[in-house]
Amino acid sequence: xxxxxLLTVEGLIDEILPDGxxxxxxxxxxxxxxxxxxxxxRFRIRSVVGDRVHVEMTPYDLSKGRLxxxxxxxxxxxxxxxxxxxxxx
Numbered sequence: 001x002x003x004x005x006l007l008t009v010e011g012l013i014d015e016i017l018p019d020g021x022x023x024x025x026x027x028x029x030x031x032x033x034x035x036x037x038x039x040x041x042r043f044r045i046r047s048v049v050g051d052r053v054h055v056e057m058t059p060y061d062l063s064k065g066r067l068x069x070x071x072x073x074x075x076x077x078x079x080x081x082x083x084x085x086x087x088x089x
Contacts, residue, residue: 004058008068013051017075022047022067024055034065045070 009033015023020036034055038046047053047070054069 007059009055009057009065011045011053011055013049013053017026022053023054024065024067026055030062030066032063034067037066037068038070040070041066 009026009028011024011026013022014025014031017023017033020041022034022036024034025031025032032055034053036054040047047067051073052071053067054071055065057065057070
């Protein structure tokens, strides 16, 4: 495995922590602390307890990771109601 290679694993969010961090229970029953990736912050992708997520981890520290993808939940629409912006009359 090369130094730059990352492990991508799937898991379930089980706890929300401060500063954009989450506790995730992986499919292999390990628990890791992950932070939200920059693209997810930029596009304001919200994650809640119970969401299935993909986590990237380095082989050097298997207790931390980066949340890179939130799977779409069945039955959820494309988004909530939008806030009205400034409207000129």
